[in-house]
Amino acid sequence: MTPPLGRDRLRRTIAAPSGTPTVAPQRRAVVVGGGIAGLAAATGLAERGVAVELVERQPYLGGRVGGWTVSLPDGHRTGMSRGFHAFFRQYYNLRALLARAEPDLSVLRPVPDYPLVDAHGRVDSFRGLPRTPPWNALAFALRSPTFGASGLLRVAAREALPLVDVRLPDVYTTLDDLDARTFLDRVRFPDAARHLAFDVFSRSFFAPSERLSAAELAVMFHLYFLGSAEGLVFDVPHRPFHTLWQPLATHLATHGVRVRTGVAVEGIERTGEGFRVHAGDTATAADAVVLAADVPGLRELVASSPGLGPPWWRDQVAGLATAPPFCVLRAWLDRPVDPARPAFLATGGRPPLDNVSVLDRYDTDAATWASHTGGSVVELHAYSVTDGNDARVRRDTRSRLWRRLREVYPETRAARAVSEEVLWRADCPLFPPGSFTSRPGISTPVPGLVLAGDGIRVDLPVALMERAATTGRLAANHLLAGWGAAGHDVVTVPTRGRNAALRALAARFGARPDGVAGEHAPV
Ligand SMILES: Cc1cc2nc3c(=O)[nH]c(=O)nc-3n(C[C@H](O)[C@H](O)[C@H](O)COP(=O)(O)OP(=O)(O)OC[C@H]3O[C@@H](n4cnc5c(N)ncnc54)[C@H](O)[C@@H]3O)c2cc1C
Structure with missing residues (x-):
């Protein structure tokens, strides 16, 4: 059985910044958005004694992984949501968040396989593959009816080498200007296999491959395939999403977090001491604000908060794209x-x-x-x-x-x-080619204001729900460090290719400069 928080010995832990066990004197923070990023930030802050108010526009927590109930014509009331979400084993920070309230992660059930079927009815499967790279990808390719040994031989090996040694954040220097489709053309993956091995990834980012950065595709390939030994299978929650977040909400309540759902934050003002956050009929004074809204919500909120941040940063936020x-x-x-x-x-x-x-x-x-x-x-x-x-x-x-x-x-x-x-x-972020350097990061030029969410820049190999959880935790750490308090560990798959022989090959023959793996602060 997989331990709740992972088995991969090469996973990388970014140690929590050290400091006092709680923030003294006490500070107040408002977290805008109750999706995974906001929940992670609120948890990180509240556990260090910060007085947190979390404001969520929808009547439920969870954001895109939230749920509500509907009545069926036969009288049943049942859960409704945006549906299927794969909780991969290498989503370390998301799992750590869920484990705050349910340490054994018993809410998750393994999905033994998730077959991929193409237009001709050929089926690829993830069942029974080795967990450790590169054997997982090799075994997948060799037994695949759409790929096979001949497909492997046709691949342009030199062009594909960046995929075996994805280094963060260097991959954004080398591949971000390229679109994923052009990159895949260069790699010469067999067409059918491309649909399955890569288009599934690019479409999971809600984007056609010609509008997605090749660097984002490479990061996904690293996170899910070659960078992790957690295996290619994933878990799903057995509880419907409208009840999924209840234990975490209780955990937050025991740490004094005030959760306001069904209320939108309409504007944020800077004051001499910090911020005034306008939501519904109230204006809340806060020392810090975490903006953990989705991309459309973040753009709107910054646009309606005219004094917030210098023009270059406001332009970065306004330039965030949606799929x-x-x-x-x-x-x-x-x-x-x-x-x-x-x-x-x-x-x-x-x-x-x-x-x-x-x-x-x-x-x-x-x-x-x-x-x-x-x-x-x-x-x-x-x-x-x-x-x-x-x-x-x-x-x-x-x-x-x-x-x-x-x-x-x-x-x-x-x-x-x-x-x-x-x-x-239409509220999922889009990562077009060349967008990485102008994407706003977690820290902002406004002291006390931080961003979190799956559209926010972070120089770590994370994506989707795990990017939301990771940026949320890092946003909390950033504020805690400013107050001299201890932060929380952040764990990811390795920030570079995990196999020394493949790394050497990539360095010797790869179509890109050698660089230093991401040993910098990730914010
Ligand atoms: C159909 C679908 C399938 C997916 N499948 C997967 C999957 O299999 N695996 C995976 O890892 N990811 C998947 N994802 C992506 C995943 O859902 C997201 O990456 C993740 O939920 C993003 O979390 P977040 O906290 O960044 O944003 P969100 O969940 O969008 O949370 C942001 C919150 O901010 C709130 N908000 C916005 N503006 C305001 C305001 N002014 N005031 C108050 N609140 C505000 C919003 O209402 C929202 O609740 C899927 C997404 C969808 C839509």
């Missing part, structure tokens, strides 16, 4: 899908469908409904939908998703949807 809209379609079907269907299936070359999950395989709410009714609960995701704000495109996407479901799971052709929920959102 095209995505669609989540959840359906409660009147009959089960084939028992052999996995909890999660990723699809390549079947637009607009990116993945299908069968919720009753892992989510207790969905499983209860399915066992009462004999039905099943499926969820379809379509990322990066061009013109996804157009009503006609949305209607068309919905019908095409249904067609794709019937194609990949033919037994659903006879099924009737007892209920259906369709969500459209």
Whole structure:
């Protein structure tokens, strides 16, 4: 069994800045945003005695991993969310956050496999692969019906070498100006394998590969494949998302955190002593503010806080990009899908469908409904939908998703949807080529003001939920260090290629300059 906080001996710990066990005299901080980044920052601060107020616009915590309930036509009340999220074993800081309230991480269940099916029905699988790089990637490639030994031989080895020694933050110097598609063209990955091994990653960033920085793609490849020995499988929470964060909310309450949900922060003023934060009818005085909003929320808030920060920093925030809209379609079907269907299936070359999950395989709410009714609960995701704000495109996407479901799971052709929920959102960050240097980081030019979130720059090999958790923790550390208090350890996969022989190869033949691995402060 995998220990809750990882087994990889090469994982890197960035030791907590030292200091007093609690902040004295006591300070007040407002955290804006109750997603993973805000929860991580609030936890880090409150555990050192800071008086924290956390303000969240939505009526629930968790942000994009938050949930609410809906009523089905048969009278059941059940959980709804943006759905399937993979909690990888190398998400050390996210797991440490969850473990604050549930030390054994019993809320997570392993997903034994997540097959990838391409347009021709070829299936790649992650089941039973070795955990340790490079054997994991090699075994995956060799047994893959879309890749195989011949595919490996066609790869442009020299162009692919940056992938075997991804160094942070050097990778942004060498690859950020390039888009992921051009990089993949240069690497000459077989087309079908590209869909599966790489496009799945780029689409997980909600972006088409031509609009994604090749450096971000390389960081993902390192984080998920070659940089980690935690294995390629992941866990999922068995509790629906509307209850997932309750234990952490209780933990925060015991540390005196005041949580205000359903209230948006409308503006932040600087005062002689710190800040005044305007939310609803109240203006809260604070020594520090953590902006842990999503990218659209952060842009809006900074724009409506005219005195906050110098123009160059405000421009950086205003320049943050969001990915095209995505669609989540959840359906409660009147009959089960084939028992052999996995909890999660990723699809390549079947637009607009990116993945299908069968919720009753892992989510207790969905499983209860399915066992009462004999039905099943499926969820379809379509990322990066061009013109996804157009009503006609949305209607068309919905019908095409249904067609794709019937194609990949033919037994659903006879099924009737007892209920259906369709969500459209466009609040995920986009990392276009060349954007890294102008991306705002955790520290800001305003003393006492820090940023956190999955769109914020951090020079560590993290992404998505783990970037949110890591930046949240680092934002808390930054403030605590300023007050002379001890921070919290941050753990990541190694900040450079883990295999000495591959590193030597990359240094000798790789198409990029040699550099020093990220031994600098990550903020
Ligand atoms: C469909 C989907 C699938 C995904 N799958 C995965 C996956 O499998 N694995 C993975 O690692 N990641 C996945 N992600 C990404 C993951 O959800 C995010 O990386 C992560 O949740 C970001 O957390 P965050 O705290 O940075 O931002 P958010 O969760 O967006 O939190 C920001 C919060 O700020 C609040 N806010 C904004 N403005 C204000 C304001 N003015 N006042 C008060 N509050 C405000 C927002 O309401 C929001 O709750 C997925 C995302 C989606 C949408």
